[in-house]
Amino acid sequence: MDSQTRVYFPYVSPFDPCPPIRVKSYSVPPELFIGFQPENLPQYSPMEALKRGVLWPALYSPYIPTGQRERGEGHHER
Incomplete structure (x- = not known):
């Protein structure tokens, strides 16, 4: 997973x-x-910048749907 995604394991x-x-x-x-x-x-x-919605690459945060984040998918660049 990338550095912007956090994972936790809730109590069941x-x-x-x-x-x-x-x-x-x-x-x-x-x-x-x-x-x-x-x-x-x-x-x-x-x-x-118009495609990504931000001018600086350091502040770019792609949207990864929840299901893909949990499976570790979605790390591709546009």
Whole structure:
């Protein structure tokens, strides 16, 4: 898994009537890892920035559907 995805294992009660979800995951936004914006960050071209929705590659966070995150899929670039 990539560094922006976190996984945890919730408690499963033996008395829960629903099928258990044993593994859950969530995405952590990349801006949590950058305190202040450093000078001279690399930038995408204007067209690539429009496709990705962000100008700086360091702040790019692709959307990976929950089912694919749990299976470890979805690490491809556009």
